[in-house]
Amino acid sequence: MKGFKEMTITEILKRGKSYVKDSLETINKLDEKLKAFITVNNKAKELPGKFSGVPIAVKDNIVTKGLRTTCASKILKEYIPPYDATVVKKLKQSGFTIIGKTNLDEFAMGTGTEYSAYQITRNPWDLSRVAGGSSGGSAAAVASGEVVAALGSDTGGSIRQPAAFCGVIGFKPTYGLVSRYGLVAFASSLDQIGPITKTVKDAAILMNVISGFDSNDSTTVDRKVEFTKYLDEDFSNVKVAFPKEVFDEGIEDGVAERFNEFVKFLEGKGIKVDKVDFPELKYSVATYYIIAPAEVSSNLSRFDGMRYGKRNEEEGLLETYLKSRTNNLGPEVIRRIMIGTFTLSAAYYDAYFEKAQKVRRLITNKIENLFDKYDFIITPTSPITAFKIGEIKDPLVYYLMDIFTIPANLAGIPAINIPFGFSNNLPVGMQIMGRKFDDPKVLGFANYIEKDNPVVFPFKEEKK
Numbered sequence: 478m479k480g481f482k483e484m485t486i487t488e489i490l491k492r493g494k495s496y497v498k499d500s501l502e503t504i505n506k507l508d509e510k511l512k513a514f515i516t517v518n519n520k521a522k523e524l525p526g527k528f529s530g531v532p533i534a535v536k537d538n539i540v541t542k543g544l545r546t547t548c549a550s551k552i553l554k555e556y557i558p559p560y561d562a563t564v565v566k567k568l569k570q571s572g573f574t575i576i577g578k579t580n581l582d583e584f585a586m587g588t589g590t591e592y593s594a595y596q597i598t599r600n601p602w603d604l605s606r607v608a609g610g611s612s613g614g615s616a617a618a619v620a621s622g623e624v625v626a627a628l629g630s631d632t633g634g635s636i637r638q639p640a641a642f643c644g645v646i647g648f649k650p651t652y653g654l655v656s657r658y659g660l661v662a663f664a665s666s667l668d669q670i671g672p673i674t675k676t677v678k679d680a681a682i683l684m685n686v687i688s689g690f691d692s693n694d695s696t697t698v699d700r701k702v703e704f705t706k707y708l709d710e711d712f713s714n715v716k717v718a719f720p721k722e723v724f725d726e727g728i729e730d731g732v733a734e735r736f737n738e739f740v741k742f743l744e745g746k747g748i749k750v751d752k753v754d755f756p757e758l759k760y761s762v763a764t765y766y767i768i769a770p771a772e773v774s775s776n777l778s779r780f781d782g783m784r785y786g787k788r789n790e791e792e793g794l795l796e797t798y799l800k801s802r803t804n805n806l807g808p809e810v811i812r813r814i815m816i817g818t819f820t821l822s823a824a825y826y827d828a829y830f831e832k833a834q835k836v837r838r839l840i841t842n843k844i845e846n847l848f849d850k851y852d853f854i855i856t857p858t859s860p861i862t863a864f865k866i867g868e869i870k871d872p873l874v875y876y877l878m879d880i881f882t883i884p885a886n887l888a889g890i891p892a893i894n895i896p897f898g899f900s901n902n903l904p905v906g907m908q909i910m911g912r913k914f915d916d917p918k919v920l921g922f923a924n925y926i927e928k929d930n931p932v933v934f935p936f937k938e939e940k941k
């Protein structure tokens with residue numbers, strides 16, 4: 478019999494009992510070391526509904542009524558939202574219990590939770606390493622067995638990359654399928670909420686709950702999608718492509734080896750896997766790091782101590798603005814606001830922002846062309862495995878690690894991380910990207926692969 482740490486949504490539905498207490502107990506035992514949570518909802522209770530008794534964690538940039546939401550920033554240290562994000566409302570209405578709010582890089586800008594103003598989340602496989610980011614708290618909480626599942630947000634890879642580092646499932650849906658209402662905006666044209674889980678089926682179940690049109694988010698689409706539709710399908714006759722450039726991009730040996738094995742594994746199933754040219758891939762990082770900061774400079778202007786956030790009272794309005802922002806926003810957030818403000822300025826707009834928008838279109842066109850011939854595009858999720866805390870000092874090195882995850886955000890397509898083996902005892906993740914709105918097929922294909930490659934846990938489960 479499985480203990481709580483291995484529990485999935487599917488399993489809990491079968492058992493029909495509550496695991497809210499088990500989750501709180503496990504968090505209280507583990508989190509002092511793991512630091513996955515910024516806020517634990519110690520008063521969490523069961524709610525009525527189909528998923529009653531299923532504990533779930535929510536990234537701390539998604540607002541929860543009456544439960545502190547910090548975005549891992551000092552500027553929102555005391556912010557108690559007066560409303561629930563649409564996804565949170567939907568979770569609660571279906572009976573899920575929000576067990577707490579997970580750590581992230583400040584305002585989701587980063588790749589290791591090292592930019593959280595509060596704490597660095599540890600990787601459950603090796604506590605001296607990062608859990609990835611920016612949804613590192615959510616991924617660590619799921620991999621360690623503190624919770625059954627979690628929500629994250631993904632602007633350039635923040636669901637998939639921490640899922641890869643921690644060896645769990647992370648799914649970024651097609652842009653527009655999940656409401657962003659109540660997700661504190663980072664880069665609105667790229668942001669999307671999605672699940673981090675122990676099985677692909679759980680991710681699909683959660684998608685059925687959290688997705689759907691929302692009049693509070695004009696970018697949501699009115700389209701009925703059944704995410705669990707292809708879970709038991711045979712995918713041996715699909716066509717798969719991978720960019721030959723995958724091996725050029727500073728990829729770690731162990732990751733390259735697992736990727737080659739992944740291709741062989743698929744071929745062993747009778748699937749046709751082609752190596753294709755994707756020269757545009759190398760421009761995706763530069764494109765993203767122009768577009769995302771530009772949106773940041775606009776989205777984060779509201780945190781000024783007047784409209785939102787902690788105010789540092791000074792003499793005069795300008796001084797008050799300056800102090801409130803410089804004292805309460807961290808260096809990475811300030812860096813992005815400054816880059817974004819610069820690239821949007823009249824003298825540089827054409828050279829940077831407008832050009833980046835054009836390159837975004839070229840990358841999207843290239844991906845769409847590939848999908849004329851292929852059902853899925855595969856890459857490793859991250860070129861490297863979880864790195865040591867404090868090891869990376871240069872922000873550019875951080876940025877370059879996002880190379881494989883960024884294209885899916887630029888093109889708005891669905892993409893998933895699934896664990897596939899280890900390198901130096903650390904999990905390696907593979908990414909599957911699919912056509913826009915082919916989310917059920919991406920999940921179906923991932924589920925088909927998962928049958929031979931289930932999630933492995935970093936802990937030894939005590940049997941109950």
Ligand code: GLN
Pocket residue numbers: 585586587588610611630631632633634635636663769879
């Ligand atoms: N690592 C990327 C960044 O720093 C992506 C973050 C995200 O997806 N939220 O912007």
